[in-house]
Amino acid sequence: MKELKDYREDIERCVRCGTCRSVCPTLDTVRRESHCARGRLTLIEAYLNGEELGERYLKYIKECTLCGACYSSCPNEIDTPEIILSARAEYVKRKGLPALTTFTLKSLLEPAPLTKFALKVATKLKNLFFKNAPFESGLLSRFSLPLVGDGRLVPAPADPFFLDRAHIRALSTREDYGSLKVGFFVGCGINYLLPSIGESTIRVLEKAGIDVAVPQGQVCCGIPALSMGDVETAKRVMTRNIEVFERYGFDRIVTSCATCGHTLKDVFKLVLQDEPGMKERVEEFAGKIRDVTEFLVDEVGYRAEKREKSAGVVTYHDPCHLRRFQGISEQPRRLLEESPYEFRGMKNPCRCCGLGGGVSFTNYELSIKIAERKAENIKKSGADVVATACPGCIVQLKDALHHHDVRAKVVHVVELL
Amino acid sequence: MEVLAEPVKKELVRILSPENISFEEEDILCYSYDATGRRALPECVLFPHTAEEVSLILKMANAEGIPVVPRGAGTGFTGGSLPLRGGIVMSTERMTTMEMDQENMTAMCGAGVVTWDLSQRAESLGLFYPPDPTSLKVSTIGGNIAECAGGPRGLKYGVTKDYVLALEVVLPTGEILKTAPGKTLKGVVGYNLTGLLTGSEGTLGVVTRAYLRLLPIPEEKRLLVATFDTLERAGQGVIEIVRGGVIPSALELIDGVCLKAVDEYAKVGLSGVGAAIIVEVDGTGGLTERDIERARQVCQKMGALNIEVAEEEKRMKELWGLRRAISPALKRVGSLKLNEDVVVPRTNIVELIRGLEDIGRGRDVTIASFGHAGDGNIHVNIMVDRDDPEEVERGEAAVKDLFELTLELGGTISGEHGVGVTKSDYIGMELHKDTLELMMRIKRAFDPNNILNPGKIFKEEMERV
Numbered sequence A: 001m002k003e004l005k006d007y008r009e010d011i012e013r014c015v016r017c018g019t020c021r022s023v024c025p026t027l028d029t030v031r032r033e034s035h036c037a038r039g040r041l042t043l044i045e046a047y048l049n050g051e052e053l054g055e056r057y058l059k060y061i062k063e064c065t066l067c068g069a070c071y072s073s074c075p076n077e078i079d080t081p082e083i084i085l086s087a088r089a090e091y092v093k094r095k096g097l098p099a100l101t102t103f104t105l106k107s108l109l110e111p112a113p114l115t116k117f118a119l120k121v122a123t124k125l126k127n128l129f130f131k132n133a134p135f136e137s138g139l140l141s142r143f144s145l146p147l148v149g150d151g152r153l154v155p156a157p158a159d160p161f162f163l164d165r166a167h168i169r170a171l172s173t174r175e176d177y178g179s180l181k182v183g184f185f186v187g188c189g190i191n192y193l194l195p196s197i198g199e200s201t202i203r204v205l206e207k208a209g210i211d212v213a214v215p216q217g218q219v220c221c222g223i224p225a226l227s228m229g230d231v232e233t234a235k236r237v238m239t240r241n242i243e244v245f246e247r248y249g250f251d252r253i254v255t256s257c258a259t260c261g262h263t264l265k266d267v268f269k270l271v272l273q274d275e276p277g278m279k280e281r282v283e284e285f286a287g288k289i290r291d292v293t294e295f296l297v298d299e300v301g302y303r304a305e306k307r308e309k310s311a312g313v314v315t316y317h318d319p320c321h322l323r324r325f326q327g328i329s330e331q332p333r334r335l336l337e338e339s340p341y342e343f344r345g346m347k348n349p350c351r352c353c354g355l356g357g358g359v360s361f362t363n364y365e366l367s368i369k370i371a372e373r374k375a376e377n378i379k380k381s382g383a384d385v386v387a388t389a390c391p392g393c394i395v396q397l398k399d400a401l402h403h404h405d406v407r408a409k410v411v412h413v414v415e416l417l
Numbered sequence B: 001m002e003v004l005a006e007p008v009k010k011e012l013v014r015i016l017s018p019e020n021i022s023f024e025e026e027d028i029l030c031y032s033y034d035a036t037g038r039r040a041l042p043e044c045v046l047f048p049h050t051a052e053e054v055s056l057i058l059k060m061a062n063a064e065g066i067p068v069v070p071r072g073a074g075t076g077f078t079g080g081s082l083p084l085r086g087g088i089v090m091s092t093e094r095m096t097t098m099e100m101d102q103e104n105m106t107a108m109c110g111a112g113v114v115t116w117d118l119s120q121r122a123e124s125l126g127l128f129y130p131p132d133p134t135s136l137k138v139s140t141i142g143g144n145i146a147e148c149a150g151g152p153r154g155l156k157y158g159v160t161k162d163y164v165l166a167l168e169v170v171l172p173t174g175e176i177l178k179t180a181p182g183k184t185l186k187g188v189v190g191y192n193l194t195g196l197l198t199g200s201e202g203t204l205g206v207v208t209r210a211y212l213r214l215l216p217i218p219e220e221k222r223l224l225v226a227t228f229d230t231l232e233r234a235g236q237g238v239i240e241i242v243r244g245g246v247i248p249s250a251l252e253l254i255d256g257v258c259l260k261a262v263d264e265y266a267k268v269g270l271s272g273v274g275a276a277i278i279v280e281v282d283g284t285g286g287l288t289e290r291d292i293e294r295a296r297q298v299c300q301k302m303g304a305l306n307i308e309v310a311e312e313e314k315r316m317k318e319l320w321g322l323r324r325a326i327s328p329a330l331k332r333v334g335s336l337k338l339n340e341d342v343v344v345p346r347t348n349i350v351e352l353i354r355g356l357e358d359i360g361r362g363r364d365v366t367i368a369s370f371g372h373a374g375d376g377n378i379h380v381n382i383m384v385d386r387d388d389p390e391e392v393e394r395g396e397a398a399v400k401d402l403f404e405l406t407l408e409l410g411g412t413i414s415g416e417h418g419v420g421v422t423k424s425d426y427i428g429m430e431l432h433k434d435t436l437e438l439m440m441r442i443k444r445a446f447d448p449n450n451i452l453n454p455g456k457i458f459k460e461e462m463e464r465v
Helices: A004-012 A025-030 A037-048 A055-062 A069-073 A080-095 A099-109 A113-124 A166-173 A188-193 A195-207 A223-227 A231-246 A258-272 A279-287 A292-300 A320-326 A330-336 A364-381 A391-403 B006-015 B025-030 B051-064 B115-124 B141-147 B193-197 B231-243 B256-266 B287-301 B313-332 B346-363 B389-408 B433-446
Strands: A130-132 A139-141 A182-185 A252-255 A289-291 A313-316 A385-388 A409-412 B044-046 B068-071 B088-091 B098-101 B106-110 B164-170 B176-178 B206-213 B220-228 B250-255 B275-283 B306-310 B336-343 B366-372 B377-384
Touching: A004 A037, A004 A080, A025 A364, A037 A055, A037 A080, A037 B025, A055 A080, A055 B025, A069 A080, A069 A320, A080 A223, A080 A231, A166 A195, A182 A195, A182 A231, A188 A195, A188 A391, A195 A292, A223 A231, A223 A258, A231 A258, A231 A279, A252 A258, A252 A292, A258 A279, A258 A289, A258 A320, A258 A391, A279 A289, A289 A292, A292 A330, A313 A330, A313 A364, A330 A385, A364 A391, A385 A391, A391 A409, B006 B044, B006 B051, B025 B044, B051 B068, B051 B088, B051 B164, B051 B176, B051 B206, B068 B141, B068 B206, B098 B115, B106 B115, B106 B141, B115 B141, B141 B206, B164 B193, B220 B231, B220 B287, B220 B313, B231 B250, B231 B275, B231 B287, B231 B346, B250 B256, B250 B313, B256 B275, B256 B313, B256 B366, B275 B287, B275 B313, B287 B306, B306 B313, B313 B336, B313 B366, B313 B377, B336 B389, B346 B366, B346 B377, B346 B389, B377 B389
Parallel strands: A182 A252, A252 A289, A313 A385, A385 A409, B044 B088, B068 B088
Antiparallel strands: A130 A139, B098 B106, B106 B206, B164 B176, B164 B206, B220 B275, B220 B306, B250 B275, B250 B366, B336 B377, B366 B377
């Protein structure tokens, strides 16, 4: 992976025009120059020049959702999200990660039997820490919890986890495939929190005549570790995933998580291509990745039986990792036409929900405040259901709508098919 | 650079709540620059919300002799918001109240309202705020007023000063005043302080609120792009379009260097020609149809290589996106951009263009030009390599040539960027010494201790007279 100093030339291309200020969801929320690409690049440049910057520097580069809005509007095409990832990694390399973060990352991303056991115990004990939310399916923390925060609405943990379900386990040893050999990359959001998206994905793919396998032994995509600056953990889980999927010789690997999709397609290359013997392997792996909406529309030509548009009104939120980083925005909307819902767009559908880049953990208050504008726009759309294509966005939007008393359901596009 | 004394810091902390004040290195760095690429470090950054807070800060700064530099979004091209002498940067970005009066067609905006947010809000009510500096999605109303920002619509609609009805302003000595009633379109009682403050580059007072005039929104808009083999021919086209009786809502000229640089980013297929013009007409009752046709005929007669009338909203946005990206995208042409915004009477733009070619050749530098040619305002960018001192020197000589030429052609050395720090060496070329002396007397009357944005507009030796 490139080191921070290798980005010096990119950083120097910034002419301080400030265009990023007009699109950055964090600037819009805190109104402070440190919260836009121009400010953050200035700080990173100062850091590279050896200025003594401390906790506040770390705070500012960590409070970026990595949504990529600055990159797509930058007239000099500076990939600030990539530079910020590198700056976080550099800082961690020098100062180390807080113990709690390290423990959580390691236990969640590389689940040892003991961690799994602990998570299951936690699931059983959830009522001690959480209460049921009044009108949204989910749990509310009873008090401030590490990495959760006070008053946050979180989905109840999956019970059992998606990958542990008997019928999903059975799909790991499939022998018969149709014309395409397709594997499903699950990701943490679906495995631990929103298994119904996984179930719907399998259902829809099978309905479309696709035989899909779900390899056991797959782990987290690695982006949470990388967002926190933990490059070593990221490398390990990424390599592990490649090994697991390579054994099957899939033609396509489908994911229903926008973040996992972007990570598998692009970030794997960024992190692994300079590792010995990995360049071709990671290229080949990345070339097989498809977002489920992309796969269904572009390669399967998914069509539902004729349906009455009688179920209500649906709007669509563009996940940053799908629209900006993978260029996928038409396909999910196209799929919604196949749903029994009438579609109505919302204002600024591609504004970040505020969850990404680890902001939800490093500064929950900021994260949920970023989502306020989103909640308003959803409310104004008058939709009964918000569809999106990323479990992360779903968790965040459920929480944000609950906070702002907007009674719309949040689902993944495939759940409406 | 002086260090803020402890009692001063204590007083500031008493005036503002902790989240609205910072002495931290990280924040100081983030408020040390603007779009000129120059740097100057303040000692603290303040985010006041009200005129009362601004007043308390200024009273203290005035008593202690601490420089205060007001700042909007930091998108200026002449260094207006750079804290040249350290001290306090007073960011207005959190003053974001906005009240619309639909029936009187006026708006009241906090200084930190982003121009784009105002224009969107106005549009939602069927109203129109015409000033559209290229930075409008970023820059603030306060900053636009300080610099008297212009923009493409200048030809038909004028510039910021034509829409400011009144200002709430805090003087460097702490008094809070309102320059006019705010919702009346006329008013001649006393001196026109609104006019004096608009374009005063934050040297006379801190604008905290602006009362602005709005227009009904034009119902129709049409846009045309024409390409030409030479910049001169395109310039002639600009003159002929207006001569033919069309006053476009925007009439932009872009040379081949700019087209190449920006097309690498925007990819709208406009590179490889000598120049292009963008003509936008607006109006009601089918008039735009007639105007765009007239403009098209003129372009054809002037030998345009290609003429495209943009039919779709999406294409119009794409072309304006390209136009807005030119200035920053020029980084691809040279590492240092000497960015000037001269204006000449419209009928002299062809002569200006010819002169630019001579200057570029004579000084052996690349010149990239674009701008609001319809009102005679051309952004002339002299592109040099910042690591080549000899080339930088030639570039600076070219700037001087450009100003001499502009003044010979009856123009002014800055149409909308202001003087700030980048042009203060040249102000004497345009203004008579008596005029300058009067301006200095005005400055002293407002700011006897020279604490507000010191070092801007006037050269240091003038300040001491």
